[in-house]
Amino acid sequence: MDSKFTFALRKIAMLGGLEDYVALSSRELGDTLDMSQQSASKRILELLDDNLITRDLGARRQRIKITPKGVEELKVEYYEYKKIFELADQVVLHGAITEGMGEGGYYICQPRYMEQIEAALGFRPFEGTLNVIVDKEDMPKLEIVRGSTGHRISGFIQDGRSFGNVIAHPAKIHNVECAIVIPERSHYSNVIEIICQYHLRRTLKLDNGDRIDVKIKI
């Protein structure tokens, strides 16, 4: 799609042509597009040719409306921008609550981890983690998270058992501050573990299978 077409389409949308016919002379369009009346008229004919707008050519003033195809074109650009600017500072993962493996909760609740988490994130986690199965289509976004810095929580050895480094990424679930924790040497997994100051299941009344959004700052 030629950028000058979507540019014109966007301006028509801003003038109200998205949902309804809008009275719009070629001179007016030319003014908003910063071009002559003649060129705007030509642009309108091109948009008509490409089936991006329809037009009701009245006696005095034409009325223009964007077609469903035109709306789709605009949405494509809109979603491009969304991707650009929402990926810039946060990633939103969609998924479903699942039962904890037991493992993660025990793991992260070691005092040596807890102290560091409190220092890094500003809260002392509730004992236990909330586990979320990330939607398949959001796995690339999870990889972005894995690739980002986060806060490193150093590992240690205790009672002959080795606890590895963990990366904590600050996040929010329904505006509740939390963090997702990922072992530094993690294998590929579609389950993420979330720690929080509060008991998330109780606070947000979550049950297994419930769907949630996890917003992660990166």
Next chain:
Amino acid sequence: MDSKFTFALRKIAMLGGLEDYVALSSRELGDTLDMSQQSASKRILELLDDNLITRDLGARRQRIKITPKGVEELKVEYYEYKKIFELADQVVLHGAITEGMGEGGYYICQPRYMEQIEAALGFRPFEGTLNVIVDKEDMPKLEIVRGSTGHRISGFIQDGRSFGNVIAHPAKIHNVECAIVIPERSHYSNVIEIICQYHLRRTLKLDNGDRIDVKIKI
């Protein structure tokens, strides 16, 4: 801003040039912009000239990063799209034109009301209101409007008669800016009164019984 500049800028952003330098040859950029290597090279020079990108011209591959000015340009477009597509905060009432009761037109045209309306809505209403009988099935939507904030137009007492508070909700009929006005202490009614800068009946060629859509921002 020329649309072809923001187009190129957007593609560079999608390739990762928003936050960091991204290795991007003129041929690659040409491919994503659907133009020749030569034109892409020229486009890069133009963007540099306009201070929209900076560039680290290494021995083998140049690396490109969008400047703060370039980010601003992109954000302007992003917010334009947001405005276009998130105008979904509206209620559309369907109904039919009816004869004014006379009452409303006299009521709202009091200068004390008019001044406030002009200040709140940005237009001085034409004297008289357009009355619309709202479809029965849209009455729940009308209740949503009544429940929303709107602009309060304060009442007053004049010539021993009391004029109560009125709530004005900005609206559009076929893309013409207007507002529906509802007395704060209104009884249940399926007729709404609409004020507008223009004579709506004449401007939109409306007769009693004609059906219209009223889009109300909430």
Next chain:
DNA sequence: ATTACTAGTAGACGAGTAA
């Protein structure tokens, strides 16, 4: 491989103007 110059050309634009 790159980047980017020059030269030639297609097409985009605006002025004039008709309907």
Next chain:
DNA sequence: TTTACTCGTCTACTAGTAA
């Protein structure tokens, strides 16, 4: 007033090619 044609100009593109 509109919309939109023709036509001349000038810009924007690509091909060829140098560095």
